[in-house]
Amino acid sequence: MPDKPWRIPKVAVAVDLAVLTVRADQLQILLVERAIAPFRGMLALPGGFIASKEEDLDVAAARELAEETGLDAGQLHLEQMRTYGAPDRDPRGRVLTVCYFAVVPNLPLPTAGGDARAARWTPVDSVLDGDIDMAFDHRTIVADAVERARGKLEYTTLGAAFCATPFTVSELRHVYETVWGHPLDPRNFHRKITGVAGLLVATGERTTRDGGRPAALYRCGPATTMHPPILRGTER
Amino acid sequence: MPDKPWRIPKVAVAVDLAVLTVRADQLQILLVERAIAPFRGMLALPGGFIASKEEDLDVAAARELAEETGLDAGQLHLEQMRTYGAPDRDPRGRVLTVCYFAVVPNLPLPTAGGDARAARWTPVDSVLDGDIDMAFDHRTIVADAVERARGKLEYTTLGAAFCATPFTVSELRHVYETVWGHPLDPRNFHRKITGVAGLLVATGERTTRDGGRPAALYRCGPATTMHPPILRGTER
DNA sequence: TGAATAGTGTCTATTAGACAATATAAG
DNA sequence: CTTATATTGTCTAATAGACACTATTCA
Numbered sequence A, B: 001m002p003d004k005p006w007r008i009p010k011v012a013v014a015v016d017l018a019v020l021t022v023r024a025d026q027l028q029i030l031l032v033e034r035a036i037a038p039f040r041g042m043l044a045l046p047g048g049f050i051a052s053k054e055e056d057l058d059v060a061a062a063r064e065l066a067e068e069t070g071l072d073a074g075q076l077h078l079e080q081m082r083t084y085g086a087p088d089r090d091p092r093g094r095v096l097t098v099c100y101f102a103v104v105p106n107l108p109l110p111t112a113g114g115d116a117r118a119a120r121w122t123p124v125d126s127v128l129d130g131d132i133d134m135a136f137d138h139r140t141i142v143a144d145a146v147e148r149a150r151g152k153l154e155y156t157t158l159g160a161a162f163c164a165t166p167f168t169v170s171e172l173r174h175v176y177e178t179v180w181g182h183p184l185d186p187r188n189f190h191r192k193i194t195g196v197a198g199l200l201v202a203t204g205e206r207t208t209r210d211g212g213r214p215a216a217l218y219r220c221g222p223a224t225t226m227h228p229p230i231l232r233g234t235e236r
Numbered sequence C: 001t002g003a004a005t006a007g008t009g010t011c012t013a014t015t016a017g018a019c020a021a022t023a024t025a026a027g
Numbered sequence D: 001c002t003t004a005t006a007t008t009g010t011c012t013a014a015t016a017g018a019c020a021c022t023a024t025t026c027a
Helices: A057-069 A125-130 A138-155 A168-182 A184-193 B057-069 B123-130 B138-156 B169-180 B184-196
Strands: A010-023 A026-034 A045-048 A078-084 A095-103 A117-122 A200-207 A215-219 B012-023 B024-032 B047-048 B080-084 B095-101 B114-124 B200-207 B215-220
Touching: A010 A138, A010 A168, A010 B047, A026 A057, A026 A168, A026 B012, A026 B047, A045 A057, A045 A095, A045 B047, A057 A095, A057 A117, A057 B114, A078 B080, A095 A138, A095 B095, A117 B012, A125 A138, A138 A168, A138 B114, A168 A184, A184 B138, A200 B215, A215 B080, B012 B057, B012 B138, B024 B057, B024 B123, B024 B138, B047 B057, B047 B095, B057 B114, B080 B138, B095 B138, B114 B123, B123 B138, B138 B169, B169 B215
Parallel strands: A010 A095, B012 B095
Antiparallel strands: A010 A026, A010 A045, A010 B012, A026 A117, A078 A095, A200 A215, B012 B024, B012 B047, B024 B114, B080 B095, B200 B215
């Protein structure tokens, strides 16, 4: 069974983006309302087909994000998450979608464009609980993205990506509490998170924006992983 | 920019497999010698193009594994690892490859077939150290697979997949030592691994195949993850 | 002043890692 | 008996989680 080029099936390739943030005490995901068929008018992840046979996947992801939501991929870290390729996942025919994952601070409301009629932040619980119907297999993709975020908080510095720089320890804790869905002891969290070498760098500034005693401001340090991890046990 | 089907670029889609095992005190990976161009005669991961526009990715992976190496995917757990899609990664043109990851016990030597001239187990160190040239970007893929295995040993029951059932605690420890590349204290390992609820189930049998005092035999229990994880610290 | 949050300290139960000691096989 | 491996136990330092207490702002 040699590789005969004229026999190799060719399929359409898309990229989709699962962009998460914490807004209004909720883990939210960036969704668009589809302006075109199929699933016209339904909510979907931003994304679309690669622009040409030569376009790199990472480039396509950044382009679609900018086109449909106005977000600049230069300001965030896109990482490949997983590829979804069930033969019947798109009614137009075989479409493989390579899904990307990103986390951003609480940003201004996105602006729709391209194939998207509207772009908005949506609580992931609305999606996972089935309150919102989603196009294609995007509900599954959202679930995978949420689980990835929850897991990566444990052993990476992903949490800081949810915060605008500079941030306070309690702002970072609020991210953990929101993503994991349960409260953490502020004192133990402070001790643990500031004890990880290279994770946080104090700017020397302080802020009272969270109320109460002024809190020290930090920016991200060089560390990207935590050993040992902060496990999401059932603290409290 | 509406979705005009006649403008959507179509690309070739392949699946590749990174199948790991522990043999002769080394972490080894299943490679094939390519029988066809490009990279004819060079070593590569088993894999190939999807057979039709309708073939599911998981099915394609199992089929290619059976065709090229004679292994039955029904006997192992294939999980999707990552998709590689750099525009220039295949000299024939744009080819997207969805890579799968699996771990197997020390199996009989594989039998080549399909587009593979030969199939054999190869120490991953030979690949990672550059002693072996590999086709396409497969050296990168091997590195990613090894890192995935090392990481998943910490918090999942993947290690047991390296062992033929039933197995002893010291056989399982040997897997950890080989994959991580450093020795572990047999007594502490025994205490930790048997202390994880649902991980190991004693068969009641014993064996002396490892020499010395007879060791209890175990099979896998229902647990798939470990909390807390066994961290690959610099023990010893 | 009180309310709110920041940050430090302290205590206890648990765990990791080092390693002693005993158990049971083969030769 | 010697050697090899299995398994249990013990000790100590580090850590996690609970929570008291002090510090510093604003209203």
